[in-house]
Amino acid sequence: MVINEATFKEFRIVGKVLTDQGYNTSHSGNISMRSGGKLLIKRRGAMLGFLEPEDIIETDLYQQDSGIMLSSTETEVHRQIYLQTDAMAVIHAHNPFCVILSLVEDEITCIDAEGCYLYKRIPVIEVENPAGPTDAAREVPKILKNYPIVVVRTHGVFAKGNSLIDALQNVTGAEQSAMIRYYTLLLGKPLKRDLSKEKKFSEW
């Protein structure tokens, strides 16, 4: 196998967290990391929560190769993120609260302290075909140049990080902020303190 034990352990932990905590269905989502001019990415059809070494596919970072036959459907999005940003690892997940808010808002503005500290504003983008890799591969990297995470409306998030664990924090952190915002909106009461307005996060 192309992957060493320590790297595989990171893949397995991150995959399991994403599945166990409900960020993905049994088969959705994909995770990847840079590896010396190559890209290590989850195999298409493999279950993120139960990864085996054979489920991590190596493919070229700079051009298409036969790895595309086995690698995740969204490999091209990952590849473009690496080519256009400082990402060392990328996670794509279907965060439920981020997706819900993306259906009604044009950005997710953080109102909780942790979210304000880490993200402030989580961009939402709309692409013509949200389920396919082509449009996302074109639009997502543009946003991730300046933000750690982006929500593709109706679909899910793409997050980058210095490592898979770092990217995982961005996925879970953004979801926490989205959940808090969602429940707060549901209460229908004015905020006692709106940090997002104080800091003008909409301009972030």
Place this chain on the structure above:
Amino acid sequence: MLGMNNSLLKIDLSKEEINIEELSDDLLENYLGGRGLGVKLLCDNLEKGVDPLSPANILIFSIGPLTGTIAPTSGRSALVTKSPLTNTILHSNSGGFWGVGLKRCGFDALYITGRLNQRGYIVIDGSSAEIKEAEELWGLSTEETLEKVRNIEGNCQILSIGPAGENLVRIAAIMNQAQRAFGRGGVGAVMGSKGLKAIVVKNGNKKFQQNLEQMKMLNQVASDKIKVFPVTSQGLPLFGTAVLIKVINAFGMLPVNNNQMAYIADTRVDEISGESLRERFLEKVEGCYGCPIRCGRLTNTGEMRGKGPEFESLWALGPQCGIFDLKTITHANYFCNRYGLDTISVGGTIACAMELQQRGLLEDSTIRFGNSDILCDIIRKIAYKEGIGEYLAEGALRFAERYQGIEYAMQVKGLELPAYDPRGAMGQALNFATSNRGACHLTGYLVGMELLGVPKLIDRFSLAKSDLLVLKQNQSAVEDSLVVCKFVGFALGLDYQVRFLKSITGQDYTIDKLVEIGERIYTLERLFNIREGFSRKDDTLPERFLKESLEEGPSKGYVVPLEKLLEDYYRIRRWDENGVPTDEVLQKLNLERLN
């Protein structure tokens, strides 16, 4: 039935009689078209024990309800006959545009029997047909035939045989526009045995009814899915089917030296990869009628120019013979196309000869693994039955029998194995053993699920595969009867095909009903083989796969526990312990045993 012509063009070459017969709605609704229609016609009309190379054998070309519509990959047509290589029933299909031409001429099937007194070719011109003299064409390569017939007939689609078919080589193919092939089972020899050089379709303008608005909507949704899926939108279009070389090798399943190994650990695999083919020789990407995938390759080595090689050809003429020189392999593939030979069987038979030489059973020391110098010359000898080519022309099984080394023939029921070592994927192994036409990878392509993860990934070494294989074999029979390409199945399931079919025919088809039709076709093929003397003993694999585990690579240590798999398979198919369909299943499928 809407979407079909309900019309059979029947030609008796011995009597030079041409008749048009009506095909009933009942027949088409129960067998769809393509492979199903061909199987039904063959089983109803071919007597037991007929020599496949005799005038009595029947050659049936057929199209399906989806042929020529806007459904993706609907340019294919099917062929059914009795194989001179295996003596089993043989179904094959080919892409391109010929099938669409036949349908537009107003026919669902072309049924050919007898033998011409003088060599000839058939011209289907609009709604009429005639037999023309072909003495001048005899002896020409498929490319020369294409050119000459085009000069005579103008704009047309042409099936033809090359010298291999004329010389009754049991591994000869029928070439489609000299590029694509009805490849397997020696169908070219059947055509040659009838004195038939070519079949031309032209000037068809018949319109067939379809619900165009609904079809457009379905086509849009289907096209979106094909575009999203990387295998159909990137892997195959960019690199052609040769993209699979590195993929299959990565699983330790790419056979080398006649399946003595199945893993290439060094850079030789890069030399023959789809990436390398694209970088070095690709001239143009080509596609069949109605195909958004476009996996076809027109290549140019600087010395020669032609079609391919496809994955299976590249492997058979390459690693299976211990050869890793891409240029030589590509040239060998061109020669197979010109002579009209099945590349898989050619490679498999030469590899068998090479192992016989390695084991001291064949004295010719030039026929050894890795000797690329002889490859193209051996192919010529096979096509013309010259020297040792006379024996190689009989296929691996007969060749190995001649040299007392039957265990070195990698074949099932006489058909040489394709490019997947069975020890690395247990479902595919069972498929090779049980396929009605011999070692065929396409009959129930479990590689899709076991390796490629389409539609979903399953454990490739698990033995709980029989149910799934039965379903896939039945589905595959449906796809071959509609007729659509296997590659579109990577992106679209039967849920899409059933909607296309309903839209075209107006009939209330369901997935269950289609799967039952697939089962009917598959079971009828089985009944044909049983009548011809096949039984459980033939549902097997070469001993190598049952007893010798691989020593290297990701499939190291595995053999195929076939008996266990086979027991489950028969039980699920409701066949008895000898592999004979029970009365219960025949009654359900409205079939009778063949006499």
